[in-house]
Amino acid sequence: MKNICHPTYRKLRTLVNILALTTLGPIAMSASAQQNPPVELKDPHPLVKVFQPCVNATGLLVDLPVADPAPAYESSGHLYQLNELGRIMDGYKHFLHISADTKQFYIVQVGGIAGTQKVYGPLDPNNPCPAKPVKAAKK
Incomplete structure (x- = not known):
């Protein structure tokens, strides 16, 4: 049939x-x-450990200024990964952007539900995570 x-x-x-x-x-x-920015994995920069406490996979742990204007990190400088996503499906990866002249430092946040990207900085390596936390405990 x-x-x-x-x-x-x-x-x-x-x-x-x-x-x-x-x-x-x-x-x-x-x-x-939607691709992650390029990451320089060999020879991690010593400032990676300085800025890691500012971020995790759920976002910023402290109140950092949004970069205005955002640097063109694709063309100059170096990126270093600050955190992993772990088990969080729509979490954030953070990268430390160090300008080519090593005078400017930024945190690039990539991810979330819509795959957004934000750049925070310029930051001070002597005071990387300001004392005012974003997720303050409610009393």
Whole structure:
């Protein structure tokens, strides 16, 4: 017995396939386009340990200023990873950006539900994590 599809069924199936491709294609492309910034893993910078207490996978642990304007870290300087995500699916990775002249320091935050990116700084390595915590305990 031959499997002959009704012409209306074939048209409907073709339409569903086209809708699936046009809807899911851009979603898949946008997910693949969201890449983490390049990371320099060899020879970690000594300031990584200084700035690590300021961040974790849920975000900033202290109140840091948002960089305005944000530095163009893709073109100059070096990035060093500050934290891992662990088991948090939509957590944040943080990177220490050190300018090419090693005079400016920033924290680059990447991740979250929508894959956002924020840059904090310039920061002072002598006072990396200000005393005012973001997540203060409620009394």
